[in-house]
Amino acid sequence: MSDRQMDGDKPSEHDEDVTLLRVPVSLDYDYSAGVSASRFLRGIEQGKLLGQRCPVDGRVYFPSRGSCPQHAVTFGDETVDLSDKGTIVTFSIVRVPSANIPLELPYIAVNVVLDGADTILMHVLDANPEDVHMGMRVQAVWKPREEWTTSTANILYFRAIDEPDADYDQYKEHI
Amino acid sequence: MRDVAVVGFEQSPCVRREQNRNEVEVLVPVLRALREQTGVAGADCDFICSGSSDYLAGQSFAFVSGLDAVGAWPPVSESHVEMDGAWALYEAWVKIQMGQAETALVYGFGKPSMGDLPMTMALQLDPYCVMPLWPDAISMAGLQARHCLDAGVLTEREMAAAAARDRRHAMQNSNAQLRWDRSVDEILAEPYLANPLRKSDCAPISDGASAILLAAGDRAREICERPAWIRGIEHICEPIDLGVRDLGRSRSTQIAAEKAGVGSGKIDVAELSAPFTHQEILVERALGLSLDSSSQTVVNPSGGALAGNPLMAVGLSRIGECASRIFSGEADRGVAHATSGPCLQQNLICVLEGE
Numbered sequence A: 001m002s003d004r005q006m007d008g009d010k011p012s013e014h015d016e017d018v019t020l021l022r023v024p025v026s027l028d029y030d031y032s033a034g035v036s037a038s039r040f041l042r043g044i045e046q047g048k049l050l051g052q053r054c055p056v057d058g059r060v061y062f063p064s065r066g067s068c069p070q071h072a073v074t075f076g077d078e079t080v081d082l083s084d085k086g087t088i089v090t091f092s093i094v095r096v097p098s099a100n101i102p103l104e105l106p107y108i109a110v111n112v113v114l115d116g117a118d119t120i121l122m123h124v125l126d127a128n129p130e131d132v133h134m135g136m137r138v139q140a141v142w143k144p145r146e147e148w149t150t151s152t153a154n155i156l157y158f159r160a161i162d163e164p165d166a167d168y169d170q171y172k173e174h175i
Numbered sequence B: 001m002r003d004v005a006v007v008g009f010e011q012s013p014c015v016r017r018e019q020n021r022n023e024v025e026v027l028v029p030v031l032r033a034l035r036e037q038t039g040v041a042g043a044d045c046d047f048i049c050s051g052s053s054d055y056l057a058g059q060s061f062a063f064v065s066g067l068d069a070v071g072a073w074p075p076v077s078e079s080h081v082e083m084d085g086a087w088a089l090y091e092a093w094v095k096i097q098m099g100q101a102e103t104a105l106v107y108g109f110g111k112p113s114m115g116d117l118p119m120t121m122a123l124q125l126d127p128y129c130v131m132p133l134w135p136d137a138i139s140m141a142g143l144q145a146r147h148c149l150d151a152g153v154l155t156e157r158e159m160a161a162a163a164a165r166d167r168r169h170a171m172q173n174s175n176a177q178l179r180w181d182r183s184v185d186e187i188l189a190e191p192y193l194a195n196p197l198r199k200s201d202c203a204p205i206s207d208g209a210s211a212i213l214l215a216a217g218d219r220a221r222e223i224c225e226r227p228a229w230i231r232g233i234e235h236i237c238e239p240i241d242l243g244v245r246d247l248g249r250s251r252s253t254q255i256a257a258e259k260a261g262v263g264s265g266k267i268d269v270a271e272l273s274a275p276f277t278h279q280e281i282l283v284e285r286a287l288g289l290s291l292d293s294s295s296q297t298v299v300n301p302s303g304g305a306l307a308g309n310p311l312m313a314v315g316l317s318r319i320g321e322c323a324s325r326i327f328s329g330e331a332d333r334g335v336a337h338a339t340s341g342p343c344l345q346q347n348l349i350c351v352l353e354g355e
C-alpha cells in the first residue's frame, strides 16, 4: 500500500493500490449582483450611501436588497441618501487572526447604524480598544477619491468623532 | 389520506440569461403574482418549502436569501430541498398529510446562466469514478441516446418529432423560451451537437422561477374555484452508477407512475420535464402514454422542459402547467413529471384531477 497521489507526477505501478485520488474542483461564475445591489454599488462608487425605504413601515434598509425581508414588498427605484456618520450599537475586540481579514490585531469589529438607517452595517473601527463603547458616535474614513470603485471597501474603517454619545433608546432595537 | 390540491401557480418567463436581476429579484414578482391570484400571502402559509441549488448560485446557503421574497418575519415554518421545486412540493404535501399544515407555499428558482451548466451538472455524478472525468451533461445524455438508438428503442426521427412538437406547442406559451415551428426533416438536417443529439434535441439553458400554493380540503375550495387535487404523488430513485441501470428505459418513472395511479383513469394532459428528446420519449413510454395520434393525451401543451428549462423550477412548473389546465376546465385529469440526476436517475410523478 502507498499513499501515492494520482496528481500526474508519476504513473502509479500496476501492483500498487490507489489509495488517494486528487480531484480538483472549480467552477467559474459570471455573477450578477442584481438590480438593487448594483444601484447601491454604483452609489458607493460616487461616495454616496444609498438606502431604501420600506413602503409598509418606513424603515430604511442599508444596504438595500431591493425588497423588504419582513413585508415581502419591493422598494422600487427610490433611494434615501444616508450620512456616513453613525452610532456603534455593539462591538467585539478581535484578537484572533482570520485569513480573509488583513488587519493588525487587535482590531475592533463594530455594528454601526448610520444616521437615517434602520439596519446595521458591519465594519471595523480604528480606535484604542479601551475607548470603544456602545452609543459611540463614529464617521466613515474613505479611501482617496481616485481609488473609489464599486466596492464597500471604499470605506477603510470608522473613526470616533467628537459628538456626545447617542441615547440608548435610539439604538436599543439593534442590540 | 387527506385531500390536498394545487390551488395556485405562477412562473417567471424562461429566459436565456437574467442579465440584471438576481434570484430574489426574479422570485419577488412571481410570489407577488401568486398572492394576487390566490389571496394568500406566502408568509401566512402554514409551511413554506423551496427548491434551489447552491451550485447554480455559486455560493453557499444561497437559498436563504430567497426568503426575502416571502417575508419571513415573524418567523415562519420553512424548509428547503437542494432539488427541483417538485420535490419541495412533495415535502410540503407530506407536511399537510401529517396534519401539520393546511396551506403551503412551494417555490423553485435558479439562474444556471451564471455558470457553465453542462459542467456544473458533472458535480452530481459519482464523485469517485465518474465525476473526476468531468463528463458534461450533454455528452452524458448523448451516450444514453446512442444506447437507445443502437438498442433499437427509438429512432432519430422520433426524437426530432418530439423536438418539433414541444416547440410548436410552446408558441402558445408566452413564458417559454424556445417557440418555433420547424419540420422533422429540418431538425434532422441540423448538425450533431453531441452525436446523436442535435441542438434541437436539447432543452435550453433557462433562468427563472415558479411557485405553487397547496391547500387541504375545504381550504382549497375556498381559495380556488376548481382545485387540482393531488390523487397520487411518488418519486423513485435509481442507482447513481450508470453501469447498473438500463438506460434504454425509465424504470423509476414506471414504478412511480404505477404507485401514483397514472393508469387508473384517462390522462387529458401530461407535462414532462425531460431535458432531452430521447428522455422525453422514455418518460412517455414509462407513463404508458400512447404516442400515436389517436391518443387523447396532450403531451407538453406548454412545450415542456424542451421549450423552457429553468433548473430547480422546471419540474415544479410542470405540475403548475398541468394544474392550471385543470383550473380552467381544459383538462379533468393530468400527470406531471419532474426529473433529477443524470440520465433520468430520479423521477417524480404527480397525478392531478379536477372535481
Ligand SMILES: [Zn+2]
Pocket (backbone or CB within 6 Å): A054, A055, A056, A057, A059, A068, A069, A070, A071, A072
Ligand atoms: Zn417592510
